Amino acid sequence: MSRGTAVVTGASSGIGAATARRLAAEGYAVVAAARRRDRLDALAAEVPGLRAVTLDVTSADSIAELAASLDDIAVLVNNAGGALGVEPVERADPADWQQMYETNVLGVLRVTQALLPALERGSxxxxxxxxxxxxxxxxxxxxxxxAAKHAATALVETLRLELNGRPVRVTEIAPGMVQTEEFSLVRLRGDADAAAKVYAGVPDPLSADDVADCIAFAVTRPAHVNIDLLVVKPLAQAAPHKVHRR
Incomplete structure (x- = not known):
């Protein structure tokens, strides 16, 4: 028995792809959405019943096209985002900050606004x-x-207040150090050696599957149970700046 439709943005790699696989295994009809269609098509070939949709969360037209193709939705996983650069504030490029805000914050806003009617349409x-x-x-x-992720947290917490009394749950999953093939590589502008050093000596950082497991746990609770915030870090990490390395 299907649990309904689950839309996952940023589904072409990392946490998004892992979440698409896991929610399909949990019985959802998954719509995997991202910009890189070749990767989505490969994922669709791997996961029976998965539907690949090209999506740019910074484009209102792209999001409207996605929304028009959907009827009712059980789950929306706003996963598209990412980091750019590690420069201190005094030397940061405002264009990097703007791009991070566009994906991590405004992307969540645009997609959520567009799909809320479908999220309320079913049970x-x-x-x-x-x-x-x-x-x-x-x-x-x-x-x-x-700054972008603090804004995303504020958006989530505000949305939960504003939807109170309506049949839509709102959850933030907040991972610590997750080792994926692209996150640090993109952040460090393709410097593979620098990206590898982020995880060097860290015993067992989180994997994308670990985060997907947390997302699956949250969305499969009974309908009256809302997980507001789930913070998950590897045992080796006590804080962003406190990580045990061998």
Whole structure:
């Protein structure tokens, strides 16, 4: 028996792809949405019943096209986002900050606004935002990313207040250090050596599957149970700036 439709943005790699796989395994009809269609098509070939949709969360037209193709939705996972740069505030490029805000904050806003009618159309929906511990704590070199993720957290908490009394749950999943093939590589502008050093000596950082497991847990609770915030870090990490390394 299907649990309904689950839309996952940023589904072409990392946490998004892992979440699409996991929600399909949980019985959802998954719509995997992202910009890189070749990766989505490969995911669709791997996961029976998964539907691939090209989506740019910074484009209102792209989002409207997605919304028009959907009837009712059980789950929306706003996962598209990411980090750019590790420069201190005094040397940061405002264009990097703007791009992070566009995806991590305004992307969540645009997609959620467009899909809320479909989330309310059925028996009840669930909005999940992949946040970060960077949305709750700050660290040196992370000003742009922490600012964007703090804004995303504020959006989630405000949305929950505003939807009170309506059949839509709202959850933030806030991971700490997650080792994926692209997050640090993109943040460090393709410098593979620098990206590898982020995780060097760290025993067992989180994987994308670990975060997908948390998302699956939150959305499969009974309809009257809302997980407001789930913070998950590897055992080796006590805080963004406190990580045990061998």
């Amino acid at each position: 009840g929906g669930h909005v999940v935002v992949t946040g970060s511990i960077a949305g709750h704590l700050v660290y040196e070199g992370g000003g742009g990313y922490t």
